[in-house]
Amino acid sequence: MTTPTDFQHIPVLLAPVLDLLAETPGTRFVDATLGGGGHSQALLARRPDIRLLGLDRDPAAIAAATERLRPFGDRLTAVQATFSSLEQVVHDHGWSQIDALLMDIGVSSPQLDLPERGFSFRFDGPLDMRMDPSHGPTAADLLNTLPERELADILYRYGEERRSRQVAAEIVRRRRERPWARTGELAELLERVVGRAHQHGLPPATRCFQALRIAVNDELGELERTLRQAVRLVAVGGRIAVITFHSLEDRIVKQFFREQAASCTCPPGLPVCVCGKVSTLRILTPKPLTASEQELQDNPRAACAKLRAATVIQNP
Numbered sequence: 621m622t623t624p625t626d627f628q629h630i631p632v633l634l635a636p637v638l639d640l641l642a643e644t645p646g647t648r649f650v651d652a653t654l655g656g657g658g659h660s661q662a663l664l665a666r667r668p669d670i671r672l673l674g675l676d677r678d679p680a681a682i683a684a685a686t687e688r689l690r691p692f693g694d695r696l697t698a699v700q701a702t703f704s705s706l707e708q709v710v711h712d713h714g715w716s717q718i719d720a721l722l723m724d725i726g727v728s729s730p731q732l733d734l735p736e737r738g739f740s741f742r743f744d745g746p747l748d749m750r751m752d753p754s755h756g757p758t759a760a761d762l763l764n765t766l767p768e769r770e771l772a773d774i775l776y777r778y779g780e781e782r783r784s785r786q787v788a789a790e791i792v793r794r795r796r797e798r799p800w801a802r803t804g805e806l807a808e809l810l811e812r813v814v815g816r817a818h819q820h821g822l823p824p825a826t827r828c829f830q831a832l833r834i835a836v837n838d839e840l841g842e843l844e845r846t847l848r849q850a851v852r853l854v855a856v857g858g859r860i861a862v863i864t865f866h867s868l869e870d871r872i873v874k875q876f877f878r879e880q881a882a883s884c885t886c887p888p889g890l891p892v893c894v895c896g897k898v899s900t901l902r903i904l905t906p907k908p909l910t911a912s913e914q915e916l917q918d919n920p921r922a923a924c925a926k927l928r929a930a931t932v933i934q935n936p
């Protein structure tokens with residue numbers, strides 16, 4: 621079990637996040653992925669006037685962030701919740717709208733580095749992968765119960781694993797002998813079926829582990845549902861900043877921002893607008909911001925991070 625003091629996570633893209641969010645007018649800030657509280661700590665320090673509501677579905681993150689942010693007293697409220705319940709949590713907190721929203725999605729370093737969380741193929745541990753370990757099916761549950769075709773789809777869609785069908789067939793064949801339980805066993809199978817030389821030098825288990833994690837935590841569904849709430853919830857003039865770590869997530873954010881920034885979508889040539897579409901966002905990052913050379917040297921995990929931000933110009 622982690623204690624709050626061994627929860628070590630270096631916040632990524634901290635300087636651009638601060639540049640984008642610290643200027644936000646208004647004082648109601650939400651960090652929807654509190655993690656170890658690194659981004660929140662910097663925001664609370666930079667803006668002594670703000671109050672911050674922090675969410676995380678992982679109780680270990682809530683405990684660590686609460687401890688780290690204790691010096692800010694009642695300026696911080698930390699709530700264990702999925703970010704797709706954002707609107708509910710914000711309203712329960714007594715706010716009708718918010719002024720800034722940060723989402724730094726994906727997994728934290730302690731989630732990845734602790735074998736007992738079951739996220740990593742680098743250590744043997746239980747095949748768990750739930751960010752909230754008290755809730756929902758584990759990775760083992762999915763491997764032991766899903767139909768072969770559904771498993772193959774998950775591996776292909778969320779992991780872009782080219783050998784998804786072969787892997788799924790092997791998973792199902794093996795579970796008839798004994799149920800899946802350990803990350804080490806799955807890593808072994810992937811090494812055998814996917815092979816070492818495959819896929820740009822990535823360790824063979826990388827893509828399938830990513831795919832399972834996304835499925836276990838419904839990561840893409842969570843992101844889509846939360847973005848839709850964000851445009852209603854963030855007040856006009858407020859800002860939304862989202863950091864993603866792989867292309868599936870980044871594509872969702874990019875398309876959502878574009879869709880919301882677009883005005884009338886009627887075919888050209890119509891004399892008057894019939895679609896009634898209004899733009900709700902102005903994009904602040906035409907291209908996503910990425911880590912500097914210096915940050916990459918200090919924290920190689922920032923390599924895949926992309927930051928996109930927008931300001932709300934009208935609520936839908």
Ligand SMILES: C[S@@+](CC[C@H](N)C(=O)[O-])C[C@H]1O[C@@H](n2cnc3c(N)ncnc32)[C@H](O)[C@@H]1O
Nearest residue numbers: 631653655656657658659676677678702703842
């Ligand atoms: C990359 S870490 C955030 C690190 C944080 N910004 C910091 O500076 O320490 C991502 C966090 O988001 C949380 N998370 C991911 N998906 C979530 C969801 N759908 N709802 C709530 N929390 C989520 C994870 O549990 C994890 O703690």
